[in-house]
Amino acid sequence: MQKKKKIRDEKHSYSRIVLVGNPNVGKSVIFGLLTGQYVTVSNYPGTTVEVASGNLTLNSEKFFLIDSPGVNSFIPMSEDERVTRDILLAEQSKNIVLVADSKNLKRALMLLIQLAEMDLSCILVLNMEDEAKARGIDIDYRKLEGILGIKVIGTVAPQRKGIGKLRDSLLMPQNARISTDYGAIIEEYAATISSLLPDAHISRRALSLMILAGDESLKTWCIAHMDPNTIDKIEDLRYAAQTRAKEPLSSIISRARIEAAEKVVRDVQTQYEPESGHIARWLGKWTMHPIAGLFFVFFILFCFYEFVGKFGAGTLVDFFQNVVFKTYLNPAIEKTVKTLIPSSFLQDFFVGQYGLFTMALTYAVAIILPITATFFIAFGFLEDSGYLPRIAVLTNGAFSKIGLNGKAVLPMVLGLGCGTMATMTTRILETKRERLIATFLIALAIPCSAQLGVILGMLGPYSIKVALWWAGTLLMVLLLAGTITSRVLPGSKADFFLEIPPMRMPRMGNIFMKTIGRIEWYLKEAVPLFILGTFLLFVLDKTHMLKWIEEAASPLVVRFLGLPQEATAAFILGFLRRDYGAAGLFDLSKQGLMDERQVIVSIITLSLFVPCLASFFMIIKERGLKTSLLMFSLITVFALVVGGGINLILSLLS
Numbered sequence: 001m002q003k004k005k006k007i008r009d010e011k012h013s014y015s016r017i018v019l020v021g022n023p024n025v026g027k028s029v030i031f032g033l034l035t036g037q038y039v040t041v042s043n044y045p046g047t048t049v050e051v052a053s054g055n056l057t058l059n060s061e062k063f064f065l066i067d068s069p070g071v072n073s074f075i076p077m078s079e080d081e082r083v084t085r086d087i088l089l090a091e092q093s094k095n096i097v098l099v100a101d102s103k104n105l106k107r108a109l110m111l112l113i114q115l116a117e118m119d120l121s122c123i124l125v126l127n128m129e130d131e132a133k134a135r136g137i138d139i140d141y142r143k144l145e146g147i148l149g150i151k152v153i154g155t156v157a158p159q160r161k162g163i164g165k166l167r168d169s170l171l172m173p174q175n176a177r178i179s180t181d182y183g184a185i186i187e188e189y190a191a192t193i194s195s196l197l198p199d200a201h202i203s204r205r206a207l208s209l210m211i212l213a214g215d216e217s218l219k220t221w222c223i224a225h226m227d228p229n230t231i232d233k234i235e236d237l238r239y240a241a242q243t244r245a246k247e248p249l250s251s252i253i254s255r256a257r258i259e260a261a262e263k264v265v266r267d268v269q270t271q272y273e274p275e276s277g278h279i280a281r282w283l284g285k286w287t288m289h290p291i292a293g294l295f296f297v298f299f300i301l302f303c304f305y306e307f308v309g310k311f312g313a314g315t316l317v318d319f320f321q322n323v324v325f326k327t328y329l330n331p332a333i334e335k336t337v338k339t340l341i342p343s344s345f346l347q348d349f350f351v352g353q354y355g356l357f358t359m360a361l362t363y364a365v366a367i368i369l370p371i372t373a374t375f376f377i378a379f380g381f382l383e384d385s386g387y388l389p390r391i392a393v394l395t396n397g398a399f400s401k402i403g404l405n406g407k408a409v410l411p412m413v414l415g416l417g418c419g420t421m422a423t424m425t426t427r428i429l430e431t432k433r434e435r436l437i438a439t440f441l442i443a444l445a446i447p448c449s450a451q452l453g454v455i456l457g458m459l460g461p462y463s464i465k466v467a468l469w470w471a472g473t474l475l476m477v478l479l480l481a482g483t484i485t486s487r488v489l490p491g492s493k494a495d496f497f498l499e500i501p502p503m504r505m506p507r508m509g510n511i512f513m514k515t516i517g518r519i520e521w522y523l524k525e526a527v528p529l530f531i532l533g534t535f536l537l538f539v540l541d542k543t544h545m546l547k548w549i550e551e552a553a554s555p556l557v558v559r560f561l562g563l564p565q566e567a568t569a570a571f572i573l574g575f576l577r578r579d580y581g582a583a584g585l586f587d588l589s590k591q592g593l594m595d596e597r598q599v600i601v602s603i604i605t606l607s608l609f610v611p612c613l614a615s616f617f618m619i620i621k622e623r624g625l626k627t628s629l630l631m632f633s634l635i636t637v638f639a640l641v642v643g644g645g646i647n648l649i650l651s652l653l654s
Contacts, residue, residue, distance in 0.1 A: 014064040017056065017170060018087055020115075021099035022107050023070030026127040028052070029157040030099060031067035034167065051083060058171055063094065072107070074114045075210055075250075076217045078429070088118065089221065092201045095173040096122035097166075102132035102154070105139060105269060109261035112148070112176055117209060118202035121173035123151040125166060130156050131504065136272045144268040149177035158507050180260045182253055186212060189241040193234055198225050212238055213250040284503040287390045297394065300387070304378055308456050312374030317457060320366040333357045345542075354541055360534035363583045364527045371454055372522055376515045383514075384506035402441075402482025404434055411438050412446055423619055437485050439623055443611040444635050445478040454582035455603050458589050462596055469600045469646070474607055477642060537569060556640065562647040563602055564593050570602075574609050581606055597650045605643030610635050 019027045035054030052067040068087050069080035076082035088096070096115055100108030108124070115122050126132075126139065145152045151169045155162030181187065186209075193208035200207060210218055211234060222231050242249055286292045334351040341347055351358050382388055411426045423442060426435040447455060459467045540546035546569065553568045561567075566588055574581025585602050588594050594602065610632055611619065620628040 014055070014062050015094035016064050016066060016091060017095045017097060018066045018068055018093050019097045019099055020068050020084060020088075020111065021070060022072060022101065022104070022111070025070070025099050025101045025108075026155075026157045027067055027070065027099045030097075030125065030127070030155070030163070030166070031065065033157065033160060033163050035065055051087070056170075058167065063170075071111070074111070074118075075213050075215045082217050085217070088120065088202055089200060093120065095170055096120045097125060097170070098122050099125045099127055102126040102128050102139065103135055103137055106258075106261045106265050109178070109264055110257050113178055113180055113257050113260055114206065116176040116178050117180075118206040119175060120202065121175055123153065123166075123169055123173055124148065125153050125155055125162075127155045127157055129154045129161070130159075138270045138272065140268045140270075144264070147178070147264055147267060150174045158510060178260065178264065180256045182209070182256050185241055185244050186249060186252060189237055193237055196226075196230055196234055200225075209253060212241060213253050214238075214248075284386070284390075287387060287503070288393050290394070293390065293394045297391065300382070304456075307378050308371060308374045308452075310460055312371045312457070314457065314460050316370035316374065317367055320370055321362065325362050325366045330358055330362065348542075349538060352538070354534055354538040356531060356534060359537075360530045361527075363534075363587075364523075364530040367583045367586060368454065369519070369522070371457055373515065373519055375452065376518045377511060380511040380514045380518075381506050384504070384510055386503045399482075402437070402479060402486050404429075404437060404482070404486075412442055423615060423622055426622070433489050436489060436623065436627070437482060439619060440485055440631055440634075441478060441482055443615065443619060443631060444481055444608060444638060445474050447474075447607045448615075451582045451607070454586050455607065458582075458586050458599060458603060461589075462599060466596060466600050469650075470603050470607070473604050473642065473646060477608060477638070481638070537572075560640070560644045560647070561601055561605060562651065563598050564588065566593065567602055571606065571609060574606055581609070597647070597654065600650060601643055601647045604646055605639050608635070608639035608642055610639070 019031055021027050031052060031054070034056055051069065054065050056063045056065045066087060068084040071081040071084045073081065074085045074088070076085055098108060098112055098115060105126070108126075112122070112124065124144075126141070132139070139154075141152050141154060151172055151174070153162055153166050153169055155166060157163070182190070190205060190208040190212060193211060194204035197204045197207050207218070222234070226234075238249075245252060287296045330351070334357075337347055337350045337357075341350070348355060350356050353359070411423075411429070423439055426438045426442075429435045429438060455470070459470070537546065540549065549568060549572070551565075554565055557563050557568050557571070558565055567585065570581045570584030570588070572581075582603075585594075585599075585606060588602075589599055610616070616628065616632065619631065623631075
């Protein structure tokens with residue numbers, strides 16, 4: 001305990017360097033290169049919702065480097081923007097590294113104006129130089145440095161270009177000279193409010209402008225640092241300023257910053273006709289077309305199915321399960337165990353029907369790992385290509401009907417990777433209502449990567465009808481549940497604003513690193529739960545409780561859902577890990593114990609079944625115990641009712 005406290009104290013004593021910038025500008029890549037720590041890098045907004053940090057040594061001096069969530073303004077409109085503003089407000093920082101997309105200098109300058117008003121020392125990093133040149137954008141760095149009065153560094157982070165120069169410049173921050181005049185009314189009241197504010201780690205002028213712009217999130221800070229009378233005076237001044245102005249103060253402030261940023265861009269940036277990149281721009285345009293975009297979606301889904309469902313769940317699983325484990329590994333382990341351990345009870349624990357090696361590791365490594373690995377590769381390709389935000393644009397119209405907007409699709413798409421991570425990422429949504437709806441829909445109708453991979457593997461031997469029943473039912477449930485939830489919960493959806501990155505050819509090195517990191521995470525999180533689940537089945541089997549549970553659940557599983565009694569164990573394990581439950585169904589399917597109708601019913605019911613244990617704990621953390629238990633109950637009932645209904649329909653049609 002003392003050692004941990006000492007480490008925290010040492011980190012607290014280091015000078016801080018904070019990376020800030022718009023979403024999707026490569027901050028996390030630069031953070032990883034500077035600290036040597038790997039952070040998941042995804043080509044879509046909202047990736048860095050949690051704050052990453054690490055140590056950095058420069059000229060024998062240690063610094064604490066913070067990778068803040070991406071923002072569009074330091075006047076928060078979402079939780080991730082509030083976190084970044086609070087990082088700057090909470091403690092003094094040695095240097096602010098503003099990371100920008102070279103293709104969109106104006107957006108970065110909007111943030112730089114605010115940093116200058118905060119009186120914070122900074123440097124400007126223009127990342128993605130190669131993409132800017134591909135678009136015919138040329139920036140005069142020397143002239144830009146002269147105008148701003150700070151160091152400007154060009155980088156191409158994935159190629160490590162400019163990173164050495166960036167490290168050398170981290171100890172040379174300066175205050176930017178860029179400034180903005182907001183007109184007589186705002187300047188007068190900003191000065192008056194500034195005189196009432198206490199000292200902080202950012203300037204009083206910046207705080208007064210935030211207050212005039214209507215930053216409600218500052219109330220907590222004001223209450224902690226000022227007496228109620230002073231807060232009332234400031235509120236009266238803000239109201240008086242708004243009364244004198246002809247339009248919202250926030251609009252006046254925003255427009256002045258836009259004009260100042262555009263003036264600098266006109267002075268330093270030139271545009272010419274690019275000689276390359278036509279294919280990427282063509283793809284970027286047509287993948288968002290209302291009609292043509294759907295063909296791209298279907299093509300991507302087909303490629304996913306072939307790579308994950310056929311190659312991963314077919315070729316690789318057959319090799320690992322039948323050759324590596326069944327032919328060589330399991331027989332050798334079984335022989336060794338029976339030789340060294342005379343107890344039949346312990347033999348069953350290791351190599352029996354519910355054995356540690358014969359079930360837990362076989363499921364985790366031979367069945368799930370090949371499918372998960374191929375899914376992570378395919379998903380990483382979509383992330384880094386810039387295609388995922390385009391899916392959000394295409395689906396914005398559909399999701400607007402269920403009280404959400406296209407931005408909510410991003411956590412749901414992340415849910416295809418991991419429901420736990422997706423639940424956490426709902427923080428990027430503006431309102432509590434939207435976060436609640438998105439969390440519920442992710443837990444109900446979005447299968448995670450490992451589960452989805454196994455299901456794609458189950459679909460392989462069957463006709464396209466099985467896949468259509470499964471996908472169609474999930475889509476119908478998603479829309480129906482979302483519509484009902486949006487009608488029940490009060491409030492309205494937020495406006496849809498989303499940064500669309502350019503289409504680009506992903507770097508296989510990045511995808512490889514990301515896949516390795518995710519597989520490592522999978523092994524650390526999933527394998528222990530697989531072992532726990534197998535141990536639970538072993539105990540239930542030896543105490544004959546498993547048979548009792550199967551018999552007790554028989555009216556529901558066998559009669560209502562129309563599934564074999566053995567499927568009960570898969571649903572029990574599905575709560576520990578969804579993919580573990582899916583692996584159980586996969587095994588029943590491969591043994592020929594389920595026909596086509598039962599496969600459809602089982603994968604629909606399991607897909608809609610309760611989220612895994614890790615996701616459930618994250619839902620409790622994000623939404624509270626009472627709400628989580630209500631979700632858990634509703635999802636359980638919903639899954640069983642839909643599964644039973646599908647079984648009835650298919651039985652009548654057969």
